[in-house]
Amino acid sequence: MAAGGAVDRSSWWGQAVWALPWLLFQWFPVADLVTTDRPVPARWAGALGLVAFTAVYLRVMGRLGRPRAWRPDFVAMVALAAVLAVGFGANWSGLMIYVSAASAAALPWRWVWPTVVAAALLCLAVIVTDDEPGLLFLPPICLLTAFGIRGTGYLLTVNAELREAREELARHAVAEERQRFARDLHDLLGHSLSLIALKSELARRLAPVDPVRAATEMADVEDAARQALAEVREAVSGYRQVTCGQALAEARAALTGAGITVRLPDRVPVLPGSADVALGWVVREATTNVLRHSGAQQVTVELTEDADRALLTVTDDGHGGAPRVTVLGTSSGSGLAGLRERVGALGGELTAGPVDGGGYRVCAAVPCTAATVGA
Structure with missing residues (x-):
């Protein structure tokens, strides 16, 4: 009609x-x-x-x-x-x-x-x-x-x-792809822009007292911006996949540059592709949360696996009960929502929340079959 x-x-x-x-x-x-x-x-x-x-x-x-x-x-x-x-x-x-x-x-x-x-x-x-x-x-x-x-x-x-x-079905597929793309951009840019903001603030403070160090920090900002641009281009092209090992390496560089002590696992399991990508995004989002909100001095990342599943835990000693920290811990937070979608799609589980005595913990468990190699 x-x-x-x-x-x-x-x-x-x-x-x-x-x-x-x-x-x-x-x-x-x-x-x-x-x-x-x-x-x-x-x-x-x-x-x-x-x-x-x-x-x-x-x-x-x-x-x-x-x-x-x-x-x-x-x-x-x-x-x-x-x-x-x-x-x-x-x-x-x-x-x-x-x-x-x-x-x-x-x-x-x-x-x-x-x-x-x-x-x-x-x-x-x-x-x-x-x-x-x-x-x-x-x-x-x-x-x-x-x-x-x-x-x-x-x-x-x-x-x-x-x-x-x-x-x-076509309309649902388009809507689902839009959500996936928005989630990927959030995860990609959230980490990179947090690092850029942190190093830019540090360079501004160092400029009057240590110009050489400030110039070094600004060079890092330039590199981070170029890397973010490359990642966005790859995400748009559908080729970007963040592995757990890559995310751990990036977390070490970002957190160490912010003056935060980092403890990483000695060995990284060889995980199935989907599980590896999901845990990589968990590491990235948890690192972004620490840089943005926590005020932490130390971050510990633990990664264990057995025949059935891999368990990733990211713990910091920041003020986990502060309102700003709960951005990741609330059900409405886009970061946590995206992580839960990724992990849940694999039949896994994601939990996040303050730790008794102070700090904050993100824990993800995904099913897998893995062998281990050097980190």
């Missing part, structure tokens, strides 16, 4: 045009008009009635797959068919085939077969009354036509539902 309730003409023609070949059965009434000797007014009445019947029939068939109870156009079509068949004889009884087709296309299920059977019986009665045994094949065609049209309508309905479902 178009806006304002108007009929979609392209859809109407698409459903009605395929019914045109069935108009072949109108050969019988047309031949009867030409060959049977009748008064001129009767011929004109028959011709106009047949044209009107055909127009209404095509209109009704345009609603195939959208059945509704007894519309005026359907009632008019049935009335025209009955009057023409009874008034002009057996050669016009084939119009009941169109009534059967339209009934299957336009009526609710409970009304289809009573109407079709009535049309077939009227067709048979007209043929028997006019003693035309050669046309006795028409009543069975009424029933067969209804079966065929009903099946076609069902297929059209199913195809429409499948098309809508496919479009809905």
Whole structure:
């Protein structure tokens, strides 16, 4: 349907045009008009009635797959068919085939077969009354036509539902990809921009007292900015994957540069690709949280694995109970939400929260099968 309730003409023609070949059965009434000797007014009445019947029939068939109870156009079509068949004889009884087709296309299920059977019986009665045994094949065609049209309508309905479902799946896929991309950009830029802000602040403070050290920090800022730009480009291209080993190396550099003592695991498991990437993002987000909010002096990263799962724990000694720290620990935080999606998609679990006695801990467990290599 178009806006304002108007009929979609392209859809109407698409459903009605395929019914045109069935108009072949109108050969019988047309031949009867030409060959049977009748008064001129009767011929004109028959011709106009047949044209009107055909127009209404095509209109009704345009609603195939959208059945509704007894519309005026359907009632008019049935009335025209009955009057023409009874008034002009057996050669016009084939119009009941169109009534059967339209009934299957336009009526609710409970009304289809009573109407079709009535049309077939009227067709048979007209043929028997006019003693035309050669046309006795028409009543069975009424029933067969209804079966065929009903099946076609069902297929059209199913195809429409499948098309809508496919479009809905496509919309969901686009929305999910947008969420994944937004999460990746958050994880990438959050870490890099935190490092840039930290080193820029440090360089500003060092500039008056130690210009050489300040220049070194600004060089690090430049490198971090270039690296962030490269990572964003790779993420946009769909190639960026952060491994756990890479994230640990970046965490060591970032935290050490901020004057935070870092303890990393001696060995890093060789993890399945998806688990390795997920734990890499956990390390990155936890490192970003420490740099932004914690005020920590020491960070400890522990990574253990067995035959079933790998367990990563990132603990700092900062003020874990402070409101700013809870950005990662709340369910509404985009960082934690993204991590939970990644870990949960693998059948793993992520927990985060303050530690008794002070500090903050992020813990992620993911299923894996791993061997170990040097860190």
